[in-house]
Amino acid sequence: MSGLSAQRPKATDHPASYWVSTGNAAPELAELTTDLQTDVVIIGAGFTGLSTAYHLQKAGVGCIVVEAQDVGWGASGRNGGMLPPRYKKGFATVAKHYGNEVTLRLHGLMHEAIDTVEAMVEDCRIDCDFRRSGQLTAAHSSQHLRSLEADRDWMASVARDKGARILDRRETMDEVGGGTLIGGWLDPRGAGIHPLNYTRGLAAALVARDVKIFARTPVLRLIDEAAGVRVETPCGSVRAKQAVIATNAYTDAVDFAPGRLDRRIVAINTSVIATRPLSANVAATVVPGRRMVADTKHIMNWYRVTPDNCVIFGGRGDITGRSDDPSVYSMLERQLVETFPQVDGAEIGHRWSGKIAVTLDDFPHIGRLSPQVSFAMGYGGRGVALSNLLGKLLARLARNEAIDAGPMSDNRFAPIPMHAFRIPGMQIVASWYRYLDAKAIRDERRAA
Numbered sequence: 065m066s067g068l069s070a071q072r073p074k075a076t077d078h079p080a081s082y083w084v085s086t087g088n089a090a091p092e093l094a095e096l097t098t099d100l101q102t103d104v105v106i107i108g109a110g111f112t113g114l115s116t117a118y119h120l121q122k123a124g125v126g127c128i129v130v131e132a133q134d135v136g137w138g139a140s141g142r143n144g145g146m147l148p149p150r151y152k153k154g155f156a157t158v159a160k161h162y163g164n165e166v167t168l169r170l171h172g173l174m175h176e177a178i179d180t181v182e183a184m185v186e187d188c189r190i191d192c193d194f195r196r197s198g199q200l201t202a203a204h205s206s207q208h209l210r211s212l213e214a215d216r217d218w219m220a221s222v223a224r225d226k227g228a229r230i231l232d233r234r235e236t237m238d239e240v241g242g243g244t245l246i247g248g249w250l251d252p253r254g255a256g257i258h259p260l261n262y263t264r265g266l267a268a269a270l271v272a273r274d275v276k277i278f279a280r281t282p283v284l285r286l287i288d289e290a291a292g293v294r295v296e297t298p299c300g301s302v303r304a305k306q307a308v309i310a311t312n313a314y315t316d317a318v319d320f321a322p323g324r325l326d327r328r329i330v331a332i333n334t335s336v337i338a339t340r341p342l343s344a345n346v347a348a349t350v351v352p353g354r355r356m357v358a359d360t361k362h363i364m365n366w367y368r369v370t371p372d373n374c375v376i377f378g379g380r381g382d383i384t385g386r387s388d389d390p391s392v393y394s395m396l397e398r399q400l401v402e403t404f405p406q407v408d409g410a411e412i413g414h415r416w417s418g419k420i421a422v423t424l425d426d427f428p429h430i431g432r433l434s435p436q437v438s439f440a441m442g443y444g445g446r447g448v449a450l451s452n453l454l455g456k457l458l459a460r461l462a463r464n465e466a467i468d469a470g471p472m473s474d475n476r477f478a479p480i481p482m483h484a485f486r487i488p489g490m491q492i493v494a495s496w497y498r499y500l501d502a503k504a505i506r507d508e509r510r511a512a
């Protein structure tokens with residue numbers, strides 16, 4: 065197996081995000097300039113790679129992390145920082161497809177994922193505002209509310225979990241402080257973090273525990289040899305018994321795509337805006353309980369309010385194949401004001417985008433490309449908690465232990481058919497979704 069040799073790419077700056085502007089100092093990391101040897105070499109220093117390193121270090125296994133840009137430069141440093149205790153598909157829907165036993169396993173893993181982040185924050189004393197703020201899934205149509213009710217019922221009857229509850233229209237509107245919502249699903253165990261500070265704090269703790277992390281060091285080739293692996297970077301190499309690929313939606317960032325993992329996901333842009341701090345009076349009317357909120361639209365909006373009263377509002381990004389198309393940000397600004405008319409006129413302080421990795425079945429996947437090379441990726445917009453969990457499981461795989469992540473550890477992580485046509489494909493799907501979302505809202509208004 066080999067990746068493509070490539071010219072040495074220039075390290076790219078972090079995007080000008082709210083998280084960067086409020087971030088703690090980044091740990092000082094060197095580039096790799098020599099040849100090293102270790103037990104496990106990890107490619108990518110986002111949540112997946114750093115969590116793998118954390119769990120290997122805990123188990124006393126040597127590891128080296130190699131990152132093309134900087135710690136948290138990928139999605140891990142630019143996301144919404146929301147840890148919802150739900151998969152993209154609801155539990156009742158998953159149970160219809162996979163049965164109760166598998167769905168119970170998935171339910172347990174989701175809570176283990178959030179607990180894992182909480183335990184790592186505590187163990188490494190990471191200053192990242194981790195808080196069990198509660199996650200609200202806000203229904204934009206009666207049909208979606210019924211599906212949330214089915215999830216609540218499945219959880220209560222099969223998982224014996226009564227942690228989540230359904231909110232009626234009034235309660236939901238009180239929780240959100242805006243929008244046209246039918247009802248909601250509230251799970252107080254959902255959490256929020258400052259994602260960039262989490263990655264920086266975790267990396268600093270790993271370095272303090274003698275884990276080597278190299279930045280501005282793209283892996284150009286991964287060579288699977290008889291007795292181990294070798295990764296080659298522009299000015300040095302690492303030999304190891306095992307390699308872990310933790311590059312998610314940035315798998316093709318430097319033409320690095322062993323096993324054509326890049327064709328098993330579709331990398332999609334997601335964009336975000338953040339207001340400047342609102343006045344205390346206005347801020348008190350926007351998501352007053354400071355929950356993490358996402359709606360049920362196919363083209364979802366999600367939002368939260370920061371400790372310094374900025375509204376972070378996310379949604380669809382560019383789907384033309386370019387990045388940072390300005391029209392995407394104007395659309396988000398319109399949606400922000402439609403949802404929260406009280407913030408009309410607020411200055412937008414930050415606009416940024418990042419890539420998520422979508423899979424055919426909406427689940428991330430963890431597996432092996434060979435006895436010595438494993439990977440985890442494909443989290444969609446649900447990777448903050450799950451990538452940390454799959455990092456923990458990757459650490460087990462790298463130690464040749466068996467794992468059971470239900471359909472996520474299923475190795476049928478197939479290439480996506482007609483991957484070359486993904487951009488026009490996404491545009492068609494996005495138009496269809498926009499139509500469905502608008503129709504559901506129109507139908508609700510008529511019925512009201």
Ligand SMILES: Cc1cc2nc3c(=O)[nH]c(=O)nc-3n(C[C@H](O)[C@H](O)[C@H](O)COP(=O)(O)OP(=O)(O)OC[C@H]3O[C@@H](n4cnc5c(N)ncnc54)[C@H](O)[C@@H]3O)c2cc1C
Nearest residue numbers: 108110111112132138139140143144146283418446447448
């Ligand atoms: C705007 C946005 C908002 C989101 N909001 C949420 C949210 O609120 N909740 C949620 O659960 N999920 C959210 N997500 C998804 C979540 O951020 C990701 O699933 C998660 O961060 C993936 O982590 P990762 O470590 O696998 O990948 P990444 O953090 O993307 O890290 C991959 C790293 O690999 C590196 N790399 C690539 N190629 C090479 C190479 N050849 N050599 C060395 N390094 C390489 C890249 O530079 C990158 O740093 C969001 C994503 C985006 C973009």
